[in-house]
Each structure stands twice: as C-alpha cells, then as structure tokens.
Amino acid sequence: MKSKTVKATTTLIIVLSLMLTFSCDRGKFNVFTVQDDKELGDEVHAEIEKDPATYPILDKTVHSELYNHLYRIRDVILASPDIKYKNEFNWEIYIIHDDNVINAFAIPGGRTYYYTGLLKFLEDEASLAGVMAHEVAHADWRHSTARLSKMYSYQTILSVILGDNPSLAAEIAANLALGLTALAYSRQDEYEADEYSLRYLGPAEHDPRGVAYFFEMFDLENPPSTVSTYLSTHPYAGDRITEIYRLFAELGYAEGNRFTERYQQIKALLP
Numbered sequence: 001m002k003s004k005t006v007k008a009t010t011t012l013i014i015v016l017s018l019m020l021t022f023s024c025d026r027g028k029f030n031v032f033t034v035q036d037d038k039e040l041g042d043e044v045h046a047e048i049e050k051d052p053a054t055y056p057i058l059d060k061t062v063h064s065e066l067y068n069h070l071y072r073i074r075d076v077i078l079a080s081p082d083i084k085y086k087n088e089f090n091w092e093i094y095i096i097h098d099d100n101v102i103n104a105f106a107i108p109g110g111r112t113y114y115y116t117g118l119l120k121f122l123e124d125e126a127s128l129a130g131v132m133a134h135e136v137a138h139a140d141w142r143h144s145t146a147r148l149s150k151m152y153s154y155q156t157i158l159s160v161i162l163g164d165n166p167s168l169a170a171e172i173a174a175n176l177a178l179g180l181t182a183l184a185y186s187r188q189d190e191y192e193a194d195e196y197s198l199r200y201l202g203p204a205e206h207d208p209r210g211v212a213y214f215f216e217m218f219d220l221e222n223p224p225s226t227v228s229t230y231l232s233t234h235p236y237a238g239d240r241i242t243e244i245y246r247l248f249a250e251l252g253y254a255e256g257n258r259f260t261e262r263y264q265q266i267k268a269l270l271p
C-alpha cells in the first residue's frame, strides 16, 4: 500500500512538472511543445493531401504565378518582428480549388490554406493580406494546440504526432478546415488574431485593416450560405470590425494602400 502511494505521488509530481515545463507560451496554457506543433502539422497536412476530393489543392507548378502573389504577401507578413516562429515553422501556402467556399484556415506549425471561393469574393489585396495575417497569427500563437490541450490528453495527441492515429489526424484536419465546433477558436483567439493581423501589416505598405474590410463585404444579418462557414469559424464579426478600427487608431498606423487594381491581376490568374 505504502509503495503504491509513493508511486502515485511520484507520478503526480512528474505529471505536474511536465505540465509546468510545457505550460505557457506568451501566457497561454499549452501542453504541447513547438516541435509538437510542427509534427502535428505534418500529420494533418498529410491527411489533407490524401483527400483531394475534399481538398483539391491547386498545382503549384501549373499555377506558379498565382502562388507567387500569395508568397509575396506572406513574406510581407513574415517580415514582422512580432512573428515568433518565423524560422521554426513551415509557412507553406495552399490554394484549394472550390469556388463555393469562402474560407481560409491554418493548421499547427504554420501552413495556411485559402479557398478559391475566398480569392474570387475579395476585391482588394489589403483584405487578402488581412485574412492571411489573421491565419498566420492563429498558427504563430499556437491557438490550435492550445485548444487541443483542453480537448485531448497529451498521450492521444502524441499518437497523432507519431503517425499512429490517422483517423484523429483526419478529424483534426476537418475540424480546422470546416470549423467543426469542437476545435473552433475562442473569442479571445479571434481578437488576438485580428490584433496581430494589424500589428504584422501596420508597418507594411498595405492598409492593415483588411479583416474589417472583408467582414464589411457581408450582410452580417443574413449571410449567404457560402460564407456561413467562415463566419462560424471566425465569429463575432460585428464587434471585431469595431475593435479593429479602435486598435488601428490606438496603434497610430498610416492609412496604407488597399491595392484594388493589383488585386485584379491575382483574380485574373484564378482557374
């Protein structure tokens, strides 16, 4: 009995010290390491690539000119000193060929995905830059693994990282892409991603209020079904528009350019 108690106490101490080791990233509870984010991202991306019916990724060789525009905008974002994992993460970009979906998503470890439905819907480059910066912020702030920390045990996620749990990897991919409720970002995550989209783009030549411009394109009271997914994965649109304008004034950034004409060149490259 006694040794059992000692054993249990020892286990508890080990678990607690592990939790303390992994527990915080910029004040956020996260049991996963940065390396875990990268490996989980690799697993989730492998599941996405295995399912081209759901995720028809546009070929990068055939559509190199289109991709180059997105890389150019991504590199403006990654030049921000506010990006913590610029060198650690894989910031690859993927365009998913589905005109019916107005959405974008990030997976742990840096990769971001943009639907052609979103790219066709937008009307200026500042809005696209805002949405991209918002997704980059979700990845850089490790919002997904912070959510996963609350949902699954470390052991369960470890099985995904090790490649032993493809069904959960696929489930996580679907959760992130479709914003299924379980993994949906919290209100605080959304505000944080908006704030950092402003901070990343504030010093750049783009107008940094792109996320607000994007939301302003919707009739938020009666959103069309094509955007309901984006609005459900990125909720609180009305309040967030207000907050973006308030922060913009507080941070004192210059107006910037919306690049409406240049965006037409991007649109013209879409299949």
Ligand SMILES: [Zn+2]
Binding pocket: 134, 138, 185, 189, 190, 193, 233, 234
């Ligand atoms: Zn978001």
